[in-house]
Amino acid sequence: MTRAPRRRPYGVKSAPYAFLVPAAVLFLLFFALPIGYALHLSFRRTRVKGLGLGKGARDEIWAGLANYTDALSDSELLHGALRILGYGLIVVPVMLGLALLFALLLDTDRLRLRGFSRLAIFLPYAIPGVVSALMWGFLYLPDVSPFHFLLGKAGLPQPDLLDGGPLYLALANIAVWGGTGFNMIVIYTSLRAIPAEIFEAARLDGCSQLQIALRIKIPMVAPSLVLTFFFSIIATLQVFSEPTTLKPLTNSLSTTWSPLMKVYQDAFVDNDVHAAAAQAVIIALATLALSFGFLKAANSRTKQGDPR
Amino acid sequence: MKYRTVAVSTAAALAATALLSGCGGSDDGGDEPAASGHASLTYWSWAPGLDKVADIWNKGPGKEAGITVTVKKQASGDDLVTKIITAAKAHKAPDLVQAEYQALPTLVSNDVLADISKEAGDAKSQFAEGVWQQTTLGSDALYALPQDSGPLMFYYRQDLFDEYGLKVPATWEEFAETARALKKKAPEKALTTFSSNDSGLFAGLAQQAGARWWTTDGDKWKVAIDDPATKKVADFWGGLVKEGAVDNQPMYTPAWNKALDTGKQIAWVSAVWAPGTLTTAAPGTKGKWAMAPLPQWTAGENVTGSWGGSSTAVTNDSGNRKAAAAFAKWLNTDPAALAALVKESGIYPAATAAQTGDALAKAPDYFSDQPDFYTRAAEIAQGTAPAAWGPNVNVAYSAFKDGFAKAAKEKSDFGPALTAMQDATVADLKKQGFGVSE
Numbered sequence: 194m195t196r197a198p199r200r201r202p203y204g205v206k207s208a209p210y211a212f213l214v215p216a217a218v219l220f221l222l223f224f225a226l227p228i229g230y231a232l233h234l235s236f237r238r239t240r241v242k243g244l245g246l247g248k249g250a251r252d253e254i255w256a257g258l259a260n261y262t263d264a265l266s267d268s269e270l271l272h273g274a275l276r277i278l279g280y281g282l283i284v285v286p287v288m289l290g291l292a293l294l295f296a297l298l299l300d301t302d303r304l305r306l307r308g309f310s311r312l313a314i315f316l317p318y319a320i321p322g323v324v325s326a327l328m329w330g331f332l333y334l335p336d337v338s339p340f341h342f343l344l345g346k347a348g349l350p351q352p353d354l355l356d357g358g359p360l361y362l363a364l365a366n367i368a369v370w371g372g373t374g375f376n377m378i379v380i381y382t383s384l385r386a387i388p389a390e391i392f393e394a395a396r397l398d399g400c401s402q403l404q405i406a407l408r409i410k411i412p413m414v415a416p417s418l419v420l421t422f423f424f425s426i427i428a429t430l431q432v433f434s435e436p437t438t439l440k441p442l443t444n445s446l447s448t449t450w451s452p453l454m455k456v457y458q459d460a461f462v463d464n465d466v467h468a469a470a471a472q473a474v475i476i477a478l479a480t481l482a483l484s485f486g487f488l489k490a491a492n493s494r495t496k497q498g499d500p501r
Numbered sequence: 502m503k504y505r506t507v508a509v510s511t512a513a514a515l516a517a518t519a520l521l522s523g524c525g526g527s528d529d530g531g532d533e534p535a536a537s538g539h540a541s542l543t544y545w546s547w548a549p550g551l552d553k554v555a556d557i558w559n560k561g562p563g564k565e566a567g568i569t570v571t572v573k574k575q576a577s578g579d580d581l582v583t584k585i586i587t588a589a590k591a592h593k594a595p596d597l598v599q600a601e602y603q604a605l606p607t608l609v610s611n612d613v614l615a616d617i618s619k620e621a622g623d624a625k626s627q628f629a630e631g632v633w634q635q636t637t638l639g640s641d642a643l644y645a646l647p648q649d650s651g652p653l654m655f656y657y658r659q660d661l662f663d664e665y666g667l668k669v670p671a672t673w674e675e676f677a678e679t680a681r682a683l684k685k686k687a688p689e690k691a692l693t694t695f696s697s698n699d700s701g702l703f704a705g706l707a708q709q710a711g712a713r714w715w716t717t718d719g720d721k722w723k724v725a726i727d728d729p730a731t732k733k734v735a736d737f738w739g740g741l742v743k744e745g746a747v748d749n750q751p752m753y754t755p756a757w758n759k760a761l762d763t764g765k766q767i768a769w770v771s772a773v774w775a776p777g778t779l780t781t782a783a784p785g786t787k788g789k790w791a792m793a794p795l796p797q798w799t800a801g802e803n804v805t806g807s808w809g810g811s812s813t814a815v816t817n818d819s820g821n822r823k824a825a826a827a828f829a830k831w832l833n834t835d836p837a838a839l840a841a842l843v844k845e846s847g848i849y850p851a852a853t854a855a856q857t858g859d860a861l862a863k864a865p866d867y868f869s870d871q872p873d874f875y876t877r878a879a880e881i882a883q884g885t886a887p888a889a890w891g892p893n894v895n896v897a898y899s900a901f902k903d904g905f906a907k908a909a910k911e912k913s914d915f916g917p918a919l920t921a922m923q924d925a926t927v928a929d930l931k932k933q934g935f936g937v938s939e
Contacts, residue, residue: 241934243720245610245892246638336756336765356910441698442754444906448899461583463896463929464607 235260235470260471270472273452274479280451281429283365284372289421291369292376296414297406299377300384311381315374322371326438329367330355334442355443367435372428376421383417384410419491423484430480433457452476539567540824545585546599547575548649548811550845554832557841562831568824570597578811582607582895589613589818596819597829600645601811602635603704603894606715608814609644610892615815618643620826627834627852631887636812638890639717645812646833647851648842651772652882653705653805656779658767659791659870669793673737676796680746683767693768694748694757695738697906700898702770705806706738707731708886710798715891721936722891727923732916733798739908739915749909758782770795772808773849773878776865787867792874794881803884810851849878856882893929900925 238256245251264270295314299307317325333354335341341351354363387410395405411418433453440446448462449455453476460469544555552572559569575581578601588594589611600608608614621643625633628647636645657669665686670676680692696702707714710730716723725731741747748766750756760766761783769775779790795805813829815822832838839850840860850856856879864874871877891897904918930937 239933241610241892243936244717244722245933245935246606246640247609247642248612251611331755334754334756336759441751442756444697444749444751444910447903447906449903458899462579462899463893464583464586464611 231470231473234467235474238467239465256467260468261475263468264472264475269449270452270455270475273449273455277429277432277451280361280364280368280432281426283361284368284429285422285425287365288369288372288425289376289418291373292421293380293411293414293418295373295377296380296384297410299381300410301402311378314377317371318374320371322367322434323438325371326367326435329363329370330439330442333363333439355439356445360443360445364432364435364439368428368432372425376425379421380414380417383414387413419488422491423488426484426487427480430476430483539569540821541569542571542597542819542821542825542828543595544570544572544597544599544828545575545581545595546572546597547577547581548599548842548846548848550847551599551842553845554838554841557837558828558831561837562835563828566824566827568821568828570828575599578604579895585613585816586611589816592818594816594818596816596821596825598814598816599648599811600814601809602647602807602888603701603890605636605644605812605814606638606890606892607894609638613816614644615817615819615822616642616644617646617815617822617826617829620823621646621830624830624834627854629851629853629883629885631885632810632851635888635890645814646829647810647812648833649810649848650851650882650885651705651774651807651809651849652878652885653702653709653770653772653795653808654775654878654881655793655795656769656771656775656790657793658764658786658789660789661764661767670796671794672800673796673798677737677741677746680741681744684746690764691748691760691766692746693766693770694750694752694760695742695905695909696750696752696757697902697909698751698753700901701808703734703901703905704888705772705808706734706770708806708888709795709804710734711886713887713889714897715889715894718938719936721938722930723938724891724923724927724930726897726926727919732919735915735919739913742909743912743914745912749912751906762786773882774809774847776867776874777847780867788870790868791871792868792877794877803881804886805881805884806886807888812851891926891930892935893926893933896929897922897926 236256236258237253238260239251240254241251243250298304299311304310332338332340335351335353335355344351352359354360391409391413392405395409400408431453432451436446436450437454437457440448440450448458452472456469456472456476459465459472544551552574555570555572563569573595575584578599581598581600582604585594585598585600585608594613598613600614605614618637618641624646629650632647632650636647637643655669661667662669665683667679667682668675670679676692683690683692704714707730710733712725712728712730712734714724714726714728714731716725738747742749748760757766761769761779762785764786769779771778775792780787783790794803797804813832815825815829819825832842833850834852836855836858839852839855839858842848842850843855843860849861855861857876861875861879864872868874900922901918904921905915908915908918927937
């Protein structure tokens with residue numbers, strides 16, 4: 194802005210606020226208000242008297258922190274958190290490792306069918322989670338799976354992927370299959386943004402393709418690796434549709450397998466929105482703490498590395 | 502329960518909803534005073550083809566009475582309970598709603614349903630006692646009119662029973678023997694499966710054994726899910742799963758469909774609506790199945806339980822309770838309406854006269870070799886044991902699914918799962934503040 198004239202036209206000072214109004218209104222209406230309402234619900238509960246039939250048998254009262262203490266002492270929620278921890282330990286490294294590998298391969302000089310490969314790897318991301326979970330579910334079910342048929346023909350053991358430990362692999366596989374393409378595109382885009390003269394200098398210094406990848410490309414795309422890691426943590430904590438879709442196919446998935454499934458169960462099956470609201474708030478806080486904690490740790494490390 | 506499999510295509514349901522809401526009147530139509538001489542009612546329902554039945558009303562008796570009914574199609578019974586409670590909180594519930602029997606106490610407890618005993622109480626004589634008492638909750642009030650019922654029966658592959666020299670079991674003891682005999686002759690096959698993903702079947706089997714899960718005692722609820730009758734049923738199935746006589750995988754999966762279609766499972770304990778499910782699950786074995794009464798606990802008895810079944814209820818939000826009750830009564834007692842319900846919606850009517858009426862004279866296509874299918878079904882239905890539902894059936898059902906799934910998977914005793922189901926149900930009632938008698 195240039196120097197302000199002596200007599201300001203009326204309203205210039207308030208102009209920024211006027212521009213902010215639409216965003217602020219949308220934020221309040223569709224973000225702050227629902228969150229506020231969920232918080233309000235989480236501190237209340239319904240109380241029933243006697244048989245609870247007919248008018249006036251049910252009212253809503255203040256519950257204080259009861260819903261929160263119930264949720265935190267509920268072993269099912271804790272077990273759900275541990276289950277998705279195990280799930281995340283498989284999904285995140287495998288998915289990001291594959292995404293980085295594919296991005297680096299696509300970025301090499303001598304590559305044919307670059308456009309096709311990029312699309313082919315990205316395509317599963319465009320398939321809705323429920324559809325891909327259903328499709329994989331059919332492929333996993335021992336009695337209808339073509340893999341089982343082939344393994345049987347070859348005389349090899351046929352593992353039941355919908356049971357016990359392999360169930361984690363089965364669920365992780367769906368997430369990896371669907372998410373790798375998206376993360377690859379993010380990493381690939383930042384690879385393309387690296388100036389060509391850096392590679393030229395490296396080549397003149399006698400770097401092989403592998404050395405370029407390890408010493409130049411990966412360090413230079415570190416910020417986008419941090420970003421994809423951040424997204425992946427959030428997606429893992431919010432896993433819901435894949436296990437929900439697979440649940441009817443197996444005895445091994447309970448109705449409260451992941452924390453969000455527990456929230457859904459309480460709100461829409463057991464009809465207790467208050468308990469569900471409290472659990473949702475706890476999950477939101479945990480997600481916030483974990484993802485921003487990671488972001489902060491990652492940032493401080495990159496800052497330390499900067500002076501060198 | 503049948504409708505879950507039939508109406509799985511949410512897309513179709515959505516399209517139907519869009520169509521109906523396009524041509525129907527406004528939701529609030531029912532709130533207008535009847536002084537104008539015309540009432541317009543909305544009806545939430547998931548049964549297929551119900552809009553066609555409503556059309557018969559709109560063109561005939563409804564036109565004379567000045568009452569128009571618009572059907573809004575819903576996904577399934579389970580989803581509808583939460584949806585209707587939410588709508589009722591906002592005072593936006595439709596005038597009429599289709600409700601499964603086990604959901605009625607929950608809906609009454611949330612003050613959704615109106616007492617229509619004055620308007621429709623005189624229909625009592627047209628229904629079996631065991632069905633009617635589910636809609637009164639044992640009180641003087643009447644919260645819904647019975648629409649369809651699902652008496653349990655035994656379905657089996659006649660050709661394979663002959664091939665393996667098996668006899669149709671008349672008692673549960675014979676049922677266990679049959680399962681073992683089949684395992685001996687064909688180890689890769691199983692008589693049937695114990696499925697943990699549909700609590701309604703287990704509830705029906707417990708009813709047959711004499712269980713009454715929720716009863717009232719003054720102003721307190723008494724929960725008896727782990728009573729000796731249910732324990733007997735749980736131990737029976739747990740034993741069969743444990744020794745490997747029956748399968749332990751869930752129903753309604755692609756694998757289950759295949760097992761029925763290829764004869765890997767050669768029998769199914771199911772309800773009167775099974776022909777519809779078998780038509781889609783095992784299309785290749787049409788004509789090879791037969792129906793028999795459910796095996797009995799005591800030889801020579803004729804007792805069965807119910808799996809599924811629903812009713813038509815009027816909500817407190819309806820501005821025209823009288824008109825809504827008149828439609829509900831017509832829909833579930835008038836011969837023309839019942840015939841249309843059988844034809845268009847494929848239901849098994851709860852009204853006793855209709856069970857032996859013309860509409861059910863012909864056996865379902867899938868059972869064309871058994872021309873007396875519905876005559877036998879009506880005989881079986883007469884022995885339907887009463888069901889006793891409470892205000893948190895959903896919680897008990899979730900506990901069943903999780904606990905019995907684990908026990909079936911591990912092939913361990915079902916006893917602890919049943920105790921867990923009882924405890925979870927009582928704990929939930931207490932937490933909500935209901936009076937619970939120990």
